[in-house]
Amino acid sequence: MTQLRTEEFTVNMGPHHPSTHGVCRLLLTMDGERVVHIEPYIGYLHRALEKICENRTYPQCIPILDRFEYVTAMSCNYVFALAAERLASIQVPERAEYLRVIMLELNRMASHLLWYGTTALDLGAITPFLYGFRERELILDLFEMTCGQRLTYNYIRIGGVARDIPPQFIPKCREAVKTITEKMSDYEGLLNENPIWMARNKKVGVMSPELAIAYGVSGPPLRASGVKYDIRRNDPYSIYDRFQFNIPTQRNGDCYDRYIQRLQEIKESLKIVSQALDGLPEGDIKAKVPGVFKPPAGEVYARMENSRGELGVYLISDGTNKPLRVKTRGGSYNNLQVLPELGKGLLIADVVAIMASLDIIMPEVDR
Amino acid sequence: MGLLKDIKNLLIGMKITGKHLGRHAITIQYPEEKWTMPERSRGIVVLLSDKETGELNCTACMLCARACPTGAIIIDAPRDEVTKKRTLKGFIVDNGLCCFCGLCEEACNFCAIKMTPKYEFSTINKDDLTWDVKKLQEVGRDVDYIDTRKKKTAPAPKPAAATPTGDAPIPTPVANPGEEKKEG
Amino acid sequence: MTKDELREYIATRYSGKLTPLDLGRYELLYAADATGFKELARELYEDEQLKFDYLLNLGGIDTKERFEIIYNLGSIEKNHRIDIKLSLPYENAEVDSVQEIWPGANWFEREMWELYGINVRGHNNLKRFLLPDDWNQGHPMRKNWTAPDFIKLPEAGV
């Protein structure tokens, strides 16, 4: 019998594909079901945010950067405000710092809950998606109550926060914390020990710590690989040094570890929010910032631990009221870069699982 | 033993979904039922009118137009050559450009522009999203607001005391624009 | 290493190669020579005391007179970081790729090449990826580039 000819074929996964979380195109070279090579093509969501920011004043940049990573827009607000405050050496009032921490951690939870839902959806479990969204809704309601928007907050400003929390915020926030703590058992019960879930995730997309560091992977994927590196502890910003919380790490760096890592981070965030609510002082919510904000010339790189990794802004001021350069760096940018390394030689379904576990969000990549 | 454990865990999953089967839906049927938007919700931009006279509060100071990061606000207010005062002729908000950031509301010192919790303004024609001063005033007629302008005649009520929503005692929107006013 | 120790160490070991800049507001900011940067980067990477194994960010800057490239380096193990800035002429700006040292630099350099037109020597995959494939309207992040549909905002606050 003569040998039949086989050939590799290419599949365009995306730009519109249910599991690419936005518009990302993966050019897969496949040998049957097996992926030989992955090449990500990005830029379908490029809005030139950095260029736009160069033509805006500092306060105007914040609503623009809301769109940089819309799932955790609070972090985008925060990191820009942090950079600008470092440039102008502004001391932020105590109460504002507490409010910021509450908002940032709530937003981290919201982001992880969204991730929990979408990653389960990517692997075919539809119900966890709705459950994750259900609790995320509680958090978004809190945000809407405080700053008026559910997704693009424009809340954390240079020198403080935009508005004080309404009086009903604290009881509602405590209630939300309690509800999420209770519902965690549902999430864990649905997927944690589920044999199908474990089969799909364990030993898939194993990322060694060396690989993660080399590619600049940050955030939960990095910690899931066993590297204990969290900017909240390693390069403390705001008042994170006042709170008791752990930095969970995992050992194997596979998809399952990344999943567990995020669930544990939700629990840590819950702790931080409770502590911040307990310690919330009275006082000003905004430092004295001149109406026309003109930081002295200088450059600063501000970074923070976002739910998707390190969120950084390199801000250069030339002394005018507009920044000379706003270079943003999102966690997904590097986390997506490592995908071709992780997905090589696996099945197409594994690529989906890895993509989901890395928690890529495309606006952060394309900017 | 592993098999039994797997089956147990599969059953736990079924138990959780089964448990939810009997619960009430948490979603609402949108056009019939509507969510009450929070007081601070940032929806449609409107122009506010004076509660007594019914005239626009806007003084055409251009602060909102300058604060807008997307250039959605276009104010036509030619400056009088003699008195150096601006008179409001046209005020256009392009809702297609508006990013609902609320900076205009914060910039305003005259309680003239506000983001309301209203949100239903979809149209089938893109041009209908550009609202002129009439439409903006019309939509803003029934919007309740705290008048923080300094009245010369009547003694000004304390803004914090007049807060109908029981907001926290620091009315931030006035703190910052006040400074802007000095410089501008 | 704390910030002061790091400053001290770099001043003794890399005095000729890294010149401190006073523009940095939070982290240490150094200027380096663009021509031999790749070797310097390798040195920094392999230095037992510094171990800059983590490239946080890499980006081009257009200051209207020249191009600058900023490297935000960090060390996971030692937990310290510095920023290094290269200066390039406006015409024929070229820089060596550092993706052999930090593979994560790949996309950053590609983006810099695409948006600023800074050529990256030794990059394995210089293809457009943020802009459309058939883009021929120049390098959008340069200061002298304006979008065709650019609307100038009313000058704020002044």
Next chain:
Amino acid sequence: MTPIIASGELIVLFRWLHAQLASVGLPDIWVTVITYAVLGVFMFALLAVIALFLVWWERKISAHIQQRFGPMRVGWHGWYQTIMDALKLLQKEDIRVDTRDKPVFFWAPVLCFVAAFLAYVSIPFGDGLIVSDLNIGILYIIAVTTFTIISLLMAGWGSNNKYALLGGMRSAAQVVSYEVPMIASILTVILFSGSLSMVKIVESQTGHGIFNWFVFRVPFGPIAFLTYLITATAETNRTPFDIPEAEQELVAGYNVEYSGMKFAMFFLAEFVNMFTVSAIATTLFLGGWNGPFLPSWIWFLGKTLFVVFILMLFRWTYPRLRVDQLMEFSWKFLVPVTFANLILAGWMKYAKWHW
């Protein structure tokens, strides 16, 4: 010539129709043809109603599991939502790819639809409510439902789309490998009933309350039932075995290029298939129409819908398996287990350790 219909309540209607037609004086052949045509239309309508109901039911169940409302707009709790959906799909433009394989593309949904309906020739809806009690009933059903694979493969190939092709291939591989444990678990039942006829199988489970149902004949009965349930889920391409149409991997798998009514045919066929496998499970393991007080067809329908409900709960709870894990699960786990079970059952039958 009498129609091959067993005794039953509803079948009287057809008897009457046959008699009426014969009395008019039509030739025998015409009488038969008309009777069968009426019967066919009736079955088709019944199954269409069942399929539409199942679609609605699944949407409602999924909604309530996820704390949503599901369809609420048309009728009481949206009860005729699926009918309106079907009407909408009928009106939709039939988008066809230019590079398709024309006949294959066209016939695939038809074959899928027909294959799904053919099985109902031999499914007893109640005591005597069977179109034709074939003496090879279960064998016939397995044979015709396997046509579905061919149709899916055709759909995958005819679409000239890589995702569709992968989906078609996956479905062929999956259904072929799950057919083996499925038949092995069915054989366990046949071993005891001693007949391939569906009616005989049900009759062999009468008496002794529910303890004569095969599912309660420990130890082999429950194992066979569980393995059958798993393989049935796989046969119908439903989560956790829905890899042929894995939404998040292959977009929609084999039916990615289909639109309008052709898509609806695949869609309805899926639900008809789901009902088929549940009906087989009821007949084989849950005592078919056996049950006290209520009419037999209500018992049958109730049991079938219960199995359908379990399949739905599977779908809305579990993630999807990967394609190689799916194969491993079949060949390395299900096949040995079902065959061991079969041998156990055979030995127990030989040793007469059963009731």
